[in-house]
Amino acid sequence: MILVHHLRVGRSVFTVWLLEELGLDYELKLYDRLDTGRAPPSLKDAHPLGKSPVIEIDIAGERLTLAESGAIASVLVEHFDPAHVFAPPRSDEAAFAKWTNWLHYPEGSGVLPLIFKLLTSRAGEPVNPIVDAFTQGELDLHLGYLNDILSAQNYVCGDIFQAPDVGVTFLAQMAMGLELLADYPGIASYLQKNMSRPAFSRAVEKTGG
C-alpha cells in the first residue's frame, strides 16, 4: 500500500490528486503545520528533509521513500498507468520527451519566482530592490509564458489532461493565492477547469487541503 505523508495545508494535496486520478489505493498520514507555518519536526521521521509530499511505495519488492513531486509523478505513471492516460507511451518518443520537459517544468523553473513572491509577501514588501526586481521580472516571464500556452490549448501537453498538468495546476493555484492572476485569464480558467475535476475534489476532501 502506498503511504503519503501529507502536510496540511500544502502542496502534497497535488500528489494525492494524482493518486486519485490514477484510481489507486493509498493511506494518508496527516501532519499539521506549527503556529509559525513551518512543518512539524515529526516529518523528518518520514524523510531527513522534513518536507511534504513524501511517499512510501513498494517497487519490485523494495520499500522506497520518494520526496520529489516530479519524481513521484513519474514513478506512479510508469507503474500504474498501463492505458497511457496520463503520459504518452515511451514508444511515442517525441511526445514522451515533450511530456518529460513539462513534468520537470513546475519545480525546475516555474515555482521559483512564486516562492520568492510568497516569502517576500510574508516579509512585507518591498524587501530589497534587487530581490524585488528579480521576483517581478521572473513572475511576468513565467506567468506570461504559461498564459500564452494555456490560452491556445487546453492543457500543457495539448488537448488532454496529463500528469504534468498536476504540477502546473499547483503553480496556478499558488499564483491565485498571491493574487497574481488578474492579467492572466488563460491560467485562471485552466485552474478553474482542473480544480473542477472530481479527483481533485476527492483529494481536498480526504486530506483537508
Add this chain to the structure above:
Amino acid sequence: MILVHHLRVGRSVFTVWLLEELGLDYELKLYDRLDTGRAPPSLKDAHPLGKSPVIEIDIAGERLTLAESGAIASVLVEHFDPAHVFAPPRSDEAAFAKWTNWLHYPEGSGVLPLIFKLLTSRAGEPVNPIVDAFTQGELDLHLGYLNDILSAQNYVCGDIFQAPDVGVTFLAQMAMGLELLADYPGIASYLQKNMSRPAFSRAVEKTGG
C-alpha cells in the same frame, strides 16, 4: 545534430558535461551575459523563457526544444546510453525509481535555497529577517543532508557516477562559489572528484565555462 544554447558563464556547462560523458556530438551556440549579469534578449529566440540550457534535438524525426536541465538529462540518457552507464535499466525498477528521485532533486528541492542565497548576497545581506532566516535554515538542511550522504558513499545513487550527479555537482559548485562548504567536507571532496573528470574539463574548455 544536437544544438546547445549555452549562456556563459552559467549552469548549461553541466548539460554540456553530460553530453561529453555520453560521448555525443553537438553544436554550441554561445551567448554572453549582459553587463547586468542577466541573459541577453537573443536567448528568447531559442525559447520564450530566455533561459539556458536549452537544447534542440531530433527525436523520432521531430525537432524538439527542451529547456529543463533534468528533462534534458532524462531524454539524453533514454536515447543515448544503451549500455546503462548513467542510469540503471528501467527493468531494474527500484533502482530506476531511486535514480528518478535523485534526477529531480537538484532543481526540485536543492537549488532553491542556493538561489535565495545568491540573490540576497548580491543584494547585500541581511535583506530581511524572514527571508534570511528561511534561506539559512534551508541551506543548513540541504547541505547537511547532502554532506551526510556524500560522506557515506561516493555518489548520490551509490558507488557509481550517474546522471543525477551532474545536477548535484551543479549544486555543490554553486555552494562553493557562495563559500558555504567549509563545514561540509563530504560535498567539497565530491565536487573536487567530479570536476576532475575529463568530460567536465572538456565541457569547460569548449564552452568557456
